Amino acid sequence: MLTVDSNLENIQLISNYVKEIAKDCFNIAQLMEIEQAVIEAVNNCVKHAYGYSDQHPITIQCNLLDNNLLIEIIDEGKPFDVRCLDELNADFDFDPLDIANLPESGLGLKIIKIYMDKVSYHREDNKNRWLFKKKFLSH
Amino acid sequence: MKIQIKTINGILFLVLEENRLDCRLAIDFKDKVSELVAEGSRLIILDLSAVDFIDSSGIGCLVTSLKLLGPQGRIVIWGLKAPVESMFKLTRMDRVFKLCSSEEQALQAVLN
Numbered sequence: 001m002l003t004v005d006s007n008l009e010n011i012q013l014i015s016n017y018v019k020e021i022a023k024d025c026f027n028i029a030q031l032m033e034i035e036q037a038v039i040e041a042v043n044n045c046v047k048h049a050y051g052y053s054d055q056h057p058i059t060i061q062c063n064l065l066d067n068n069l070l071i072e073i074i075d076e077g078k079p080f081d082v083r084c085l086d087e088l089n090a091d092f093d094f095d096p097l098d099i100a101n102l103p104e105s106g107l108g109l110k111i112i113k114i115y116m117d118k119v120s121y122h123r124e125d126n127k128n129r130w131l132f133k134k135k136f137l138s139h
Numbered sequence: 140m141k142i143q144i145k146t147i148n149g150i151l152f153l154v155l156e157e158n159r160l161d162c163r164l165a166i167d168f169k170d171k172v173s174e175l176v177a178e179g180s181r182l183i184i185l186d187l188s189a190v191d192f193i194d195s196s197g198i199g200c201l202v203t204s205l206k207l208l209g210p211q212g213r214i215v216i217w218g219l220k221a222p223v224e225s226m227f228k229l230t231r232m233d234r235v236f237k238l239c240s241s242e243e244q245a246l247q248a249v250l251n
Binding site: 008009011032036039040043046047092094096099100102103104105107108110111114 | 226
């Protein structure tokens, strides 16, 4: 388990922690997907849950269980509206010529949904708890 | 943020000298483009060859920059490493930004 302050400078620490646990179970391309998803999730904690305020805790817990990598990301910031996750369409369907309406945000959660096999969220004890699951093949 | 900026014949050449275009850099990048737009720039050639990693905030700041440029604006990007290019493709932003393999190709694309 790793707990760091909600400072964007700490993202690399978190990413390294997760990759260290996952490295023997996934290939390089999959490890990049995992890194990308974790970084997007931690960005969201810093940006949305804590509004860029640092010195708040972000905890990452990573486990390998039954051919799954389980990543739990916990923050104590503002609650997330879980309907956004339920209703999220994980494709990037926009008109590339309609510049004014191109998406500038909200891409991170879609990336997480694409790269992880399962994404869930719940609020408990005034904490946001994100759980990601990614399957791997046993050797 | 380390960025090289030069203007030739009204075209802004930006060279991002950072290995990550991510959430930490996104606001600085938008602010810099906003400053340059206020000075009249509308066409940008962006060299991302130093960048190894881009996240959704990095992509988002490029979209914001494109919007800041207005209807006559264009951003052409070149020098993408494979992981960065794959993020443009995943988010389908390769349909929004012209991606080129060389500065010469980028120059032709921005003028067309």
